Amino acid sequence: MAREFEFKCHECGEIHSGSPSLSYAFPTYVFGVPEEERPERVKHSSDLCRILGPNGVDGDDTIYCVRVTLNVPIHGADDPFCWGVWVTQSKESFDRYLETFSEDQSELQSFGWLAVTMPGYNTTEPGEPYEHLACDVNWGPPGKRPKIELHESEHQLFLDQRDGISWDRAIELATLAIHSG
Numbered sequence: 001m002a003r004e005f006e007f008k009c010h011e012c013g014e015i016h017s018g019s020p021s022l023s024y025a026f027p028t029y030v031f032g033v034p035e036e037e038r039p040e041r042v043k044h045s046s047d048l049c050r051i052l053g054p055n056g057v058d059g060d061d062t063i064y065c066v067r068v069t070l071n072v073p074i075h076g077a078d079d080p081f082c083w084g085v086w087v088t089q090s091k092e093s094f095d096r097y098l099e100t101f102s103e104d105q106s107e108l109q110s111f112g113w114l115a116v117t118m119p120g121y122n123t124t125e126p127g128e129p130y131e132h133l134a135c136d137v138n139w140g141p142p143g144k145r146p147k148i149e150l151h152e153s154e155h156q157l158f159l160d161q162r163d164g165i166s167w168d169r170a171i172e173l174a175t176l177a178i179h180s181g
């Protein structure tokens with residue numbers, strides 16, 4: 001029987017309940033832009049982010065990202081572990097996403113690369129983006145963030161999304177999510 005995910009936290013002693021979630025305000029690429037240049041080169045909202053090249057002009061070196069949801073099932077729990085992450089998009093996909101943003105996008109899909117680093121999954125050097133993790137982005141109905149499905153790989157994050165994670169692993173990740181930063 002599935003039940004609500006909850007656990008007694010060893011960090012704060014409280015009971016945390018409900019679907020655990022952790023989200024990122026920015027794709028990792030933003031942090032590659034010198035801080036003083038960010039006001040000019042980073043154009044973002046809560047759903048969209050464009051990172052302009054060093055010349056500050058939208059062009060071939062612009063990186064386009066959209067905010068999406070990556071769900072990882074938790075064995076025995078009603079709701080998944082919910083990561084609010086960013087993925088890169090081609091200019092074409094990004095423009096189309098914008099143009100159809102207020103419409104039903106359920107039939108629409110695009111390709112993306114995961115553009116965040118996640119605690120508990122850092123197999124690269126700290127701060128490196130997961131450029132090697134490809135995914136399909138399912139855009140979905142209006143007002144809902146798109147959901148992603150990772151492409152098959154050896155990476156633990158792909159395996160976790162496909163197979164789900166144990167209750168204990170979810171506790172470990174949720175504790176990191178709640179109490180880091």
Ligand SMILES: [Zn+2]
Nearest residue numbers: 009011012013
């Ligand atoms: Zn806690």
